[in-house]
Amino acid sequence: MTAPDPIGTHHLDARILDQLRLDGRIGRNELSARLGVSRPTVSKRLDALLESGHTRVVGIVHPATVGLEALAHVSVSVEQPVRQVAARVAALPEVPYVSLISGRYPLIAEIRCGDAAELAAALDRIRSIDGVRDTNTLYYSDLMIDAGQPQKVAEAALDALDRRLLAQLQEDGRASYAILAAAAGTTPGTARMRVMRLIDEGIVRIGALSTPGHGDTEVAVGFGVRASGRVSGLSPLIAELPGVRFLAATIGRFDLLGTIFAPRLDEVVSALDRLRALRRVLEVDNWVHLDLMKEHYGAPMR
Known part of the structure; x- marks a missing residue:
């Protein structure tokens, strides 16, 4: 014992x-x-x-801040072992997130691109992957809470040094200023000053991402909401529910898409009950994240 x-x-x-x-x-x-x-x-x-490999501290930039305006959530049905298919989807550079889930679709992925044409091309690449049988896409009309909760900075003034520092922070958010300086080609003092400015202006949010379902870490449950009327008044109420750390307004089979994190499934059940009780919520679908295959929000820093 x-x-x-x-x-x-x-x-x-x-x-x-x-x-x-x-x-x-x-x-x-x-x-x-x-x-x-x-x-x-x-x-x-x-x-x-x-x-452990299940917790990483990284810098996350809101996609709109760096010009990634076309975002989508893709549910995938497969005709081969799901891990094999997921690995092929995860290899695509436009795909920062891949997870194995419960439910009708065993695999979900997220696409982040600069425009609609790039998004359509990325979807074609996913549909062409060996083992993909069918896809169902939700287009994000508004990303309200992103993973890591970075702010949307509409007119971020980023020079080449800022972008080099951001690229390093996206790999290791706790890297020392000496390491950041060496990688970015500057001095530790300048690296510190620039990083503090990027944080203070909300351009980057440095925080921990943990893999759900490993050991005693949190469980993650995704949900999709169909609503009546305008969703603009509903989304702030959902954002305030305990454990909601991702929320997007979507076009497709759901009006809102989100993820709840909690230490235990019974806490997720309580949060979902509160979600269903909200006025104008017509239907809530949900799925459990079983195994996170990829989570890397390293936006291109040209």
């Missing part, structure tokens, strides 16, 4: 993740002070989380 953990390791990991989602570059001393836990203990658990 395994002895109980006297310091509540899993609870501490969850608290560390909460802080990393708020500020992915938080220092170990400040993290220790916020949690009221010794620095060695916090460092040990932080290193374990980051080395």
Whole structure:
């Protein structure tokens, strides 16, 4: 029998993740002070989380900030083993997100492109993949809450150095200023000043992304909503539900698309009950994310 953990390791990991989602570059001393836990203990658990492969701290830029205006969610039915097909879909550069899910469609993917023509071409590439039988597409008319919750900055003034720094932060949001400077071809002082400006202006949000369903991490449940009337008044109410960390208005079989994260499925059930109880919600469909195959929101930084 395994002895109980006297310091509540899993609870501490969850608290560390909460802080990393708020500020992915938080220092170990400040993290220790916020949690009221010794620095060695916090460092040990932080290193374990980051080395597990299921938690990453990255910089995320809202797609509209860097000119990615055509976004879509694609549900895929397959006629070959789903992992094989998912790997082929995940290899496409326009696809930042691929997940295996429960339900009629065993695989979903997200496409992010510059315009409608690029999006149509990416959809054709997915439909042409060996093992893809059928696809069903939802076009995003508005991305209200993106993964990592970056802001939409309509007129971001980015020069070549900014873009090089953003490219590095998208790979490792906790990289030291010395590492960022070396990769971007500048000094640590300049790298620090530029990164702080990018964060302060909301151009990049640095936070933790964790893989649902591994160990004691969260579960993730996607949902699609059909609504009556205008969805503009409904979406803020859905955004306030506990655990909603992704929300988009869509054109297709759903009017709104989102994801709920929670430590336990019973908390997801409660959130979905509250969602169904909202006025103008006609129907709610949902699916469980079983295995995340790809999540990499590295927008092109030309």
